Amino acid sequence: MITRSRIIGCGACLPDRIVTNAELAARIDTTHEWIVERTGIFERHVAAEGECTSDLATRAAERALASAGIGASALDLIILATATPDHTFPATAVRVQGRLGMNRGAAFDIQAVCSGFIYALTVADQFLRTGQAQTALVIGAETFSRLLNWEDRNTCVLFGDGAGAVVLHAEPGEGNARDRGILSSHIHADGRYYDLLKTDGGPSSSRSIGLLRMVGREVFRHAVIHLADVVGEALAVHHMTLADIDWLVPHQANRRILDGTVRKLGFAPEKVVVTVDRHANTSAASVPLALAEAVADGRICPGHLVLLEAMGGGFTWGASLIRM
């Protein structure tokens, strides 16, 4: 017998305000057609003035707890992945913990930008499998709109705000791929590419939080290679092929990255969960948002084998193979 971390609830939260491509085209030198053709994005949600990452995270967390049928007092761990915390410190996870009324256990943030949710899931899984926690809340939440230069057409059309959350519960498994829960996670980083996707500020390098800078074409090229590699790595560990996977839930950065990765892998496009058209790139929130959507609408069902993958600034990238 071994311990598995099973997903017992999912939740999502998107800000009310939707910004369409047409609205952006009225403000900067771009067109709806260019954005759709190059990215597949039609619209994105943007947080209201004063609406913080913790607000979106708390709402997603409450919905995940409700879908799990448990209260916050049952949690003993919160890990929140974000590159856009409410404050430099304390951790946004602790703010969410306070709002949920959970006052025991541990709460902390993880920063791996767009791969943050996969990193957070990986860490939470370790806590559960070693018996250090029984029930964990893992959140990906971002307000990337605050990091954007809204005059820069190269970047501002690409991102949106949102949050997604899952509740993990430690349960016994047999140690094979029929077990329900996280079967394995695979995370990587390569700091040689630090400067290709970053903010030009931060607490120890400047007095401002900075704005997002990206060498888009290079990020694109690396994304397709690393994502295809890490998917292959996850499958190889379990002696599986892509035919065994019921749903691929990829990071939603750009429709062309998504399609390019799926084509490189030879995966069936109809088994890919896509939200980038409506959410744009919500960084650490994108995978749990897409997962929560596909669970809520009944595409992803109990027993399905789901593969999550993401790649982001750092570079960081990773994948998790999960039996729902």
Ligand code: UT7
């Ligand atoms: O999670 C990881 C986070 N980031 C990403 O995944 C982003 C990865 N990269 C990408 O998604 C793509 O590289 C972009 C969408 C950013 C750009 O697409 P591209 O096909 O690589 O375009 P490009 O960078 O080669 O730019 C083509 C042209 C440029 O004009 P010039 O210099 O050739 O005259 C840009 O100035 O498109 C221009 N351009 C735009 N035109 C209209 C860039 N942004 C826009 C825009 N509207 N919004």
